[in-house]
Amino acid sequence: MTPALHGPQLTKTGVSLRLWAPAARKIEAIVQGHAHVMTRTADRPGWFIVDLPGASAGLTYRFRVDDGNDVPDPASAFQPEDISGPSEVIDHAAFRWQAKNWRGRPWHEAVFLECHVGAFTPEGTYRAMIERLDDLVGTGITAIELMPLADFPGARNWGYDGVLWYAPDHTYGTPDDLRTLVDQAHLRGLMVFLDVVYNHFGPEGNYLARYAPSFFNDAETPWGRAIDYTVSEVRAFAIDNALHWLQNYRFDGLRLDAVHALHEPGGLAMLGELSQAVARLAAETRRHIHLVLENDDNRASLIRPAEPASAAPFSAQWNDDYHHAWHVLLTGETHGYYIDYARSPERLIARMLKSGFAYQGEASAHRGGQSRGEPTKGVPPAAFVTFLQNHDQVGNRALGDRLEWSADPKAIEAALAITLLSPMPPLLFMGEEFGARTPFPFFCDFHGELADAIRRGRRIEFAEAYDAYGNEVPDPLADSTFQSAKLHWHQRDATQRERHALVTALLAVRRTEIIPRVKEASFGEGDIQPDRTLHAEWRLAKGEALTLLANISPRLATRIHLPIRGRPIWGGHPPERLPPWSAFWVIGGQ
Known part of the structure; x- marks a missing residue:
């Protein structure tokens, strides 16, 4: 593979630091209080570089822009003191992998459990997750999918406010702790996927606009100015990042968050380049590597095998339609986007079992009558990841309540029997495999005006819930809200043990009867x-x-x-x- 453009590089004689800062006049690397002037490169406009002979892994540094404030490396490998602290050079090649012969698993064997590292165990660390891996294998899970790890502000976050895409958040442990988790999962036959966010940066700690304003264009996303992927260095930043996780941490695949929110005139060329780069990596390493999309636009052309190579190889897309129709059927809720599924959720469930998406170009009432989706003819069942719950559909509710709070247990069990044995790859949300009633509310750790703005926004978004439940609606900024989301592994009651037995039995049937036949x-x-x-x-x-x-x-x-x-x-x-x-x-x- 071509060496990455971004981030520090260990060389034979020391460390090379580099930064793309096209709007800066001067860049200095600040190392142990000493300033090292960085040189403009002759062959790459906008790039600054400095070589530090004798330096090694463990070196910490910042960048000083035009004699102003010091900022972290946007491609920092680790931030031991959070997003505004110094960046640390990491030797990714030093880790001694135990699962040396691991090449992954083919896509048709995927049975996902989506996990938040901080809420998965009481300790909330990478290493603490290892203690539960045998439980997951025994249940029949073949892949864990981690919510985003890119370094975010503070001590708790869903991960979608990440601002340093290359640095696994220090709250959960060190880079080698994360590698140990991945390695231990591989030793047990578990794939590990990572959720990555390429549609925006978080609202705090992103300094790119100071020295690289061309990173963004004037389009607006729900989270601020859009990232400009028509700029080659910006495309490379995202593509290098994907390869970084797949190479340096040996993730088996990535889930790309909300690609419908990418703003790129003329299409989604960045996605095509990214998928081609990943395909080359998979071929060179002889690994099974999988890319999964979240795309509210239901663009079947991105997952249709017959499409040109520029639109492949995305293995699948999260099928939100599947969740929405089942949620309406099981709970009777028809507000918000559920209005599109209110008239006949059972008919839409039948359509999805027959052809994938519920919306394949039909008008969406929730979107003001605009058409949504593309026809799915020729797309196999394996291209649609199905689920009854996930972090979004639980967490983006005022109380963070799960299906167990409102749906008939027998109805949930029937839905599980259909979901876990269909040819589509199924996904469970952590704790769902044993019917957890633990909430998963939205939580973050901002301060000052930003924290107040988040509180106000939540009150506006969930006004009816605040009117109905008052102070029962958890404060997203409170640590107690985060603590309430942690799973109670050792407190499962008889009902939860029965649910776990059911899911285990269903996945045993999937393993013996479905997986051997589902590839074609x-x-x-x-x-x-x-x-x-x-x-x-x-x-x-x-x-x-x-x-x-x-x-x-x-x-x-x-x-x-x-x-x-x-x-x-x-x-x-x-x-x-x-x-x-x-x-x-x-x-x-x-």
């Missing part, structure tokens, strides 16, 4: 009856078919009279009258 799966039929009797069928390899019959209602329903060929793998043979909230799976010849 394609969509087939799908329909829903007025009594909410659901039927779906997928074509598998070697002429086999996977068939689902389900009753997604609280009432007894009459079975759809279709020839059911094959052997039951879940629920037994479908009876003439389907019990409330029941699911039956059969594998057989077409």
